[in-house]
Amino acid sequence: xxxxxxxxxxxxxxxxxxxxxxxxxxxxxxxxxxxxxxxxxxxxxxxxxxxxxxxxxxxxxxxxxxxxxxxxxxxxxxxxxxxxxxxxxxxxxxxxxxxxxxxxxxxxxxxxxxxxxxxxxxxxxxxxxxxxxxxxxxxxxxxxxxxxxxxxxxxxxxxxxxxxxxxxxxxxxxxxxxxxxxxxxxxxxxxxxxxxxxxxxxxxxxxxxxxxxxxxxxx
Numbered sequence: 001x002x003x004x005x006x007x008x009x010x011x012x013x014x015x016x017x018x019x020x021x022x023x024x025x026x027x028x029x030x031x032x033x034x035x036x037x038x039x040x041x042x043x044x045x046x047x048x049x050x051x052x053x054x055x056x057x058x059x060x061x062x063x064x065x066x067x068x069x070x071x072x073x074x075x076x077x078x079x080x081x082x083x084x085x086x087x088x089x090x091x092x093x094x095x096x097x098x099x100x101x102x103x104x105x106x107x108x109x110x111x112x113x114x115x116x117x118x119x120x121x122x123x124x125x126x127x128x129x130x131x132x133x134x135x136x137x138x139x140x141x142x143x144x145x146x147x148x149x150x151x152x153x154x155x156x157x158x159x160x161x162x163x164x165x166x167x168x169x170x171x172x173x174x175x176x177x178x179x180x181x182x183x184x185x186x187x188x189x190x191x192x193x194x195x196x197x198x199x200x201x202x203x204x205x206x207x208x209x210x211x212x213x214x215x216x217x218x219x
Contacts, residue, residue, distance in 0.1 A: 030057070030058055030059055030060045031058060031059045031060070031089045031090065032059075032060050032062075032087065032088045032089045032090075033059060033060065033061045033062070033088065033089065033090045033091070033092065033201065033202070034062050034064065034077065034080060034081065034087075034088040034090070034091045034092070035047055035061060035062070035063050035064070035091075035092045035093075035094060035198070036064045036065070036066055036073055036076055036077040036080065036091070036092070036093045036094070037063065037064070037065050037066070037073075037093075037094045038066060038067065038068060038069075038070060038073040038093065038094060038095040038096065039065075039067055039094075039096070039124065040065055040067040041158065041159050041161070042124055042125070042128075042158045042159075042161050043094045043124050044063050044065050045160075045161035045162075045163075046124075046128070046161050046163060046166070047061070047063050047094070047202075048063050048163075049161070049162070049163025049164075049166075050163055050170075050199065050202060050203075051063070051202065052163075053163055053167055054202060054203050056202065056203060056204070058204065059201075059202060059204065061202060062088075064076075064077075064080060069100050069101075069102050069106075070093070070095040070096075070100055070102055070103045070105075070106035070117075071102040071103075071105045071106040071109060073093045073094075073095055073106070074093050074106045074109050074110045074115060074117075075109070077091050077092075077093050077110075077115055078113060078115070081115075090116070090201070091114075091115045091116070092115070092116045092117070092118055092198050092201075093106075093110060093115060093116075093117050093118070094117075094118045094124065094195070094198070095117060095118070095119055095120075096119070096120050096121070096122065096123040096124060097119060097120065097121040097122055097123070097187060097188075097190075098122050098123055098141075098142075103119070103187070107187075116197075116198075117194075118193075118194055118195045118197065118198040119187040119193070119194055120192070120193035120194075120195060121187055121188065121189060121190045121191060121192050121193065122139055122140065122141055122142070122145075122190060122191070123141070123142045123145070124193070124195070125142055125145040125146070125149060125158070126139065126145065126191045126192070126193045127173060127177065127193045127195040127196075128149060128161075128166060129145055129148055129149055129152075130169075130172065130173040130176040130177050130193070131166040131168075131169030131170065131172060131173040132149075132152035132153065132166075132169050132172075133148065133152060134172075134176050135148060135176075135191060136180070136191070137191070138190050138191065139190060139191050142158075146158075153165050170199070173196070173199075174196045174199060174200065177192075177193050177194070177195065177196040178196055180192045180193070181193070181194060184196070184197045
């Protein structure tokens with residue numbers, strides 16, 4: 001039996017080289033993201049749960065914590081990135097408006113060094129609530145949001161976040177948050193959150209069911 005000739009030049013079929021990569025065990029490079037959270041428990045628990053749930057082969061995500069005011073979170077993210085300039089392709093900080101007075105300073109500092117911010121007003125719990133309800137009412141603090149969360153998630157506890165409680169509503173949260181702030185820049189509006197932009201980045205190319213349409217639940 002004649003030996004088959006290897007495809008070469010114009011004989012190569014589309015995708016031949018990628019097939020070779022798969023057979024030889026060579027993987028396409030992943031985007032490497034660093035996400036620094038400005039709270040000790042809620043945000044990192046959610047984001048680690050999201051990362052593990054999505055298991056996006058195109059992205060690797062390191063979640064770090066700096067429970068501090070926004071500008072301190074940004075400074076800490078700078079330090080982590082500067083330890084190895086080649087370790088990350090993109091850096092995000094997850095912060096709240098809350099009662100902090102240094103958010104504009106943090107935004108300027110982050111912009112100057114190419115760090116992106118995921119900001120929630122008044123707090124990250126707005127993003128959590130949007131998984132289960134279309135909330136548009138002004139919220140003065142976390143204390144005002146907690147009853148809404150417990151209405152939909154009776155066992156809700158900010159110190160014990162389970163991503164499984166939010167997984168089914170992820171597509172809804174993205175769409176509802178986008179409606180509150182399509183630009184992702186209006187952090188002074190209450191309520192608003194551009195965490196959807198970070199989530200879009202983490203889930204890019206993953207699980208098509210995440211694009212499902214939102215449900216009509218309201219608070």
